[in-house]
Amino acid sequence: MKKLISLVLAMFMFAAVMTGCTTKQEATAKPEATTKQEATTTSQSDSSTADSSQASNKDIKVRYICLVKGIPYFDPIIEGMRTSVEAAGATFEETAPDQSDATAQIPLIEAAIQDEVDVICISPSSADALNAALDKARDAGILVLCVNDDLVGNEGHRDGAVLSCNYDQLAKDSFEAFASRMNYKGNFVVLSSKTDTPFQNHQIEIYNQMIKDDAKYKDMKLLEVLYGNDEATKSLTESEAAIQKYPELNGIIAPTTVAIVSAAQAVQNADLQDKIVVYGLGTPTQCKDFIMDGSLDGAMLWDTFRTGEVAGIVAVGIANGEIKLASGTSFEAGKYGKTDVIDNNILYAGPPLEFNQSNVDQYQF
Amino acid sequence: MMERRKTLKLNKFLKPELNIFLFLILSLVAGTLMSSNFLDFEYLMNSTTLYAEFGIIALPFTYLLISGEIDVSVASMMTLVACTMGKVFQLGVDFVWVLIIGVLTGVLIGLINGLLVTLTKLPSLIITLGTLSLYKGLAQVMVGDGGISGFPEWFLGVNNKLVFGLIPVPFFLLLVLGIIMEIILKKTFFGRKIFAIGTNINVARYSAVKVDRIKVILFSLIGLFCAIAAMFSMSRLGIVKYTIGTGGELDVITMVLLGGTAFAGGRGSVFSTMLAFLVIVFIRTGMLLAIISGYTQTAVIGALLIFVIIISNQLEKYTKDHS
Numbered sequence: 001m002k003k004l005i006s007l008v009l010a011m012f013m014f015a016a017v018m019t020g021c022t023t024k025q026e027a028t029a030k031p032e033a034t035t036k037q038e039a040t041t042t043s044q045s046d047s048s049t050a051d052s053s054q055a056s057n058k059d060i061k062v063r064y065i066c067l068v069k070g071i072p073y074f075d076p077i078i079e080g081m082r083t084s085v086e087a088a089g090a091t092f093e094e095t096a097p098d099q100s101d102a103t104a105q106i107p108l109i110e111a112a113i114q115d116e117v118d119v120i121c122i123s124p125s126s127a128d129a130l131n132a133a134l135d136k137a138r139d140a141g142i143l144v145l146c147v148n149d150d151l152v153g154n155e156g157h158r159d160g161a162v163l164s165c166n167y168d169q170l171a172k173d174s175f176e177a178f179a180s181r182m183n184y185k186g187n188f189v190v191l192s193s194k195t196d197t198p199f200q201n202h203q204i205e206i207y208n209q210m211i212k213d214d215a216k217y218k219d220m221k222l223l224e225v226l227y228g229n230d231e232a233t234k235s236l237t238e239s240e241a242a243i244q245k246y247p248e249l250n251g252i253i254a255p256t257t258v259a260i261v262s263a264a265q266a267v268q269n270a271d272l273q274d275k276i277v278v279y280g281l282g283t284p285t286q287c288k289d290f291i292m293d294g295s296l297d298g299a300m301l302w303d304t305f306r307t308g309e310v311a312g313i314v315a316v317g318i319a320n321g322e323i324k325l326a327s328g329t330s331f332e333a334g335k336y337g338k339t340d341v342i343d344n345n346i347l348y349a350g351p352p353l354e355f356n357q358s359n360v361d362q363y364q365f
Numbered sequence: 366m367m368e369r370r371k372t373l374k375l376n377k378f379l380k381p382e383l384n385i386f387l388f389l390i391l392s393l394v395a396g397t398l399m400s401s402n403f404l405d406f407e408y409l410m411n412s413t414t415l416y417a418e419f420g421i422i423a424l425p426f427t428y429l430l431i432s433g434e435i436d437v438s439v440a441s442m443m444t445l446v447a448c449t450m451g452k453v454f455q456l457g458v459d460f461v462w463v464l465i466i467g468v469l470t471g472v473l474i475g476l477i478n479g480l481l482v483t484l485t486k487l488p489s490l491i492i493t494l495g496t497l498s499l500y501k502g503l504a505q506v507m508v509g510d511g512g513i514s515g516f517p518e519w520f521l522g523v524n525n526k527l528v529f530g531l532i533p534v535p536f537f538l539l540l541v542l543g544i545i546m547e548i549i550l551k552k553t554f555f556g557r558k559i560f561a562i563g564t565n566i567n568v569a570r571y572s573a574v575k576v577d578r579i580k581v582i583l584f585s586l587i588g589l590f591c592a593i594a595a596m597f598s599m600s601r602l603g604i605v606k607y608t609i610g611t612g613g614e615l616d617v618i619t620m621v622l623l624g625g626t627a628f629a630g631g632r633g634s635v636f637s638t639m640l641a642f643l644v645i646v647f648i649r650t651g652m653l654l655a656i657i658s659g660y661t662q663t664a665v666i667g668a669l670l671i672f673v674i675i676i677s678n679q680l681e682k683y684t685k686d687h688s
Contacts (some may be wrong), residue, residue, distance in 0.1 A: 069658055098659025101611040103602065107415050111653035114408045115400075128512045132522070132603045196510060 057089040060319045061117040066096035076365045080308025088316040102126035109133040119143045119315040131157045147311045160325040160345040162311040164302040170352040171206035174300040178279035185219035186250030191259040193230040203255040235262030254280035264290035284355045284363040298356045310349035385640045396651030412650040414524035417535035418594035420642040423620040425586040427638045433563040433630030438493040440613030441500035446471045446595035448504035451513035451605030475588015479581035505607040514604040523600040547635040563630025625677040
């Protein structure tokens with residue numbers, strides 16, 4: 001019992017010491033905050049010349065919270081953001097949780113609030129579980145910008161979203177490219193990821209809509225939608241089964257990287273490169289070998305480096321007051337020129353991008 | 366004679382609590398060195414709320430581990446309770462009843478774990494590994510992939526409510542429950558029975574300890590605490606999803622083991638678990654502020670765990686040899 005009491009006492013002593021520390025820290029921290037505010041207000045008034053705006057951006061801290069550590073896809077986004085934020089003279093930091101579960105980013109958001117960053121750029125792991133944490137950040141005066149993925153249905157909990165491209169446009173462009181390679185006729189299957197992935201399902205929905213609405217595609221027939229669960233082996237098995245099952249198959253369209261690579265592999269294994277068109281969405285590094293040897297006719301995605309770069313420009317621009325995010329307006333995004341802000345403060349960083357034999361080795365993601 | 370008294374004094378001093386207490390100080394020092402924003406009482410208190418849910422589960426978990434059993438389904442139980450509450454709320458039930466149903470669900474699924482373990486006589490690791498998937502699966506089936514939100518205003522944001530204007534409610538409850546449970550463990554017959562079961566189950570049985578009954582009580586107690594944790598996480602996040610609490614069982618086990626509780630049972634203290642909870646919070650918070658990646662954090666905590674266990678085993682051996 002004595003031991004217990006002494007430990008409790010020791011803990012309270014500890015707490016007391018720590019409270020002591022805080023009061024002191026706060027006292028020193030406050031004047032700093034005011035000088036910082038003054039610095040930004042003075043800088044806003046004379047941001048007309050490039051030099052002074054670069055100097056004023058010095059106090060701006062942008063922190064990017066990535067979806068999860070270790071996904072190569074995000075590397076160019078990080079690098080792009082670093083490039084544009086640092087070019088503007090501001091500070092860039094990036095961090096990511098090691099798990100992708102819904103709430104893993106919350107401690108990172110809390111840490112960013114404590115570190116008094118000016119902008120949180122985030123690729124959210126969940127469209128709804130982060131609401132409370134993001135609200136807290138915004139209450140603390142931090143700007144919250146979604147990058148690559150948005151908080152669909154919870155747009156009120158962030159200030160804006162920089163998406164890689166218009167995903168509807170991407171579906172249309174990739175289907176058109178696929179159809180033209182099939183000469184607008186024949187049978188095809190879709191090889192998707194899982195039955196419940198919203199992105200892929202939306203892409204497939206648009207394919208169907210196009211076949212229905214546009215007479216150009218009337219001779220094309222969708223035989224079946226297959227699901228490879230984003231696993232290489234399952235996707236390969238599904239594609240090989242489809243090739244066996246439908247001898248009259250002319251094309252496979254795959255709106256996901258794992259599937260497109262597996263479909264190309266299956267076509268290569270069956271030695272049917274000339275008969276079956278494979279097209280879809282995929283990252284250049286994973287599609288490269290198949291595009292080069294012709295078993296993959298091409299792949300589309302977007303320029304992730306550009307996504308990061310535009311996000312960085314927007315982050316710094318809003319923080320120093322040069323850019324105002326409002327639906328229906330537009331602004332100059334550095335070398336990429338005029339960028340429109342559409343409904344819900346969403347903006348697209350660029351157009352869809354096609355990878356083919358001539359450009360596939362220029363991209364590193 | 367003098368020599369003996371000296372070692373006795375030393376023995377009293379060299380307890381697992383001391384071990385983890387030193388680490389607590391070390392973690393604070395390390396945190397301060399890593400970031401100038403670390404030593405901020407308000408922020409540290411706020412950080413405890415991010416992990417308090419698992420900390421609360423770790424308290425009865427310490428009891429269970431001392432008795433020589435384990436329950437790896439804790440995080441799934443928390444998820445299932447939260448999802449059940451969400452679903453019931455969605456059906457339009459008054460929120461007070463939602464909370465009551467949550468408590469009952471927690472106790473019930475804990476009881477199921479306890480009965481399965483004691484009736485089948487299978488190792489609790491196997492049984493609860495099964496219920497880990499079962500409960501998580503049920504939670505997913507019940508609410509699907511989406512989330513349920515829109516809980517009443519008074520229920521939300523418990524992590525922002527402070528007791529005495531200093532300590533967030535979840536952490537305060539953790540402290541209060543922890544102290545009560547430590548006293549029960551060390552000062553009552555019930556506590557001594559838990560130690561007896563963990564030290565030697567047969568001796569305990571021959572000493573007329575109702576082993577199975579106590580085990581079932583402990584498993585149900587964990588269920589109850591999982592229900593409390595579920596409520597805190599619902600209140601903090603404002604949403605229920607089947608993915609909340611994923612991987613939490615490892616956090617809970619780490620806290621308990623870091624506190625020096627023996628994996629084989631028979632030794633441990635709730636108080637140390639609480640200290641270990643703080644160590645983990647401080648280390649993680651410090652590294653978060655220093656923007657050290659998640660994997661490095663996990664590695665550091667893993668290394669710390671091994672280090673602490675080796676030290677506490679050596680200490681135990683030393684005190685045994687010298688008494």
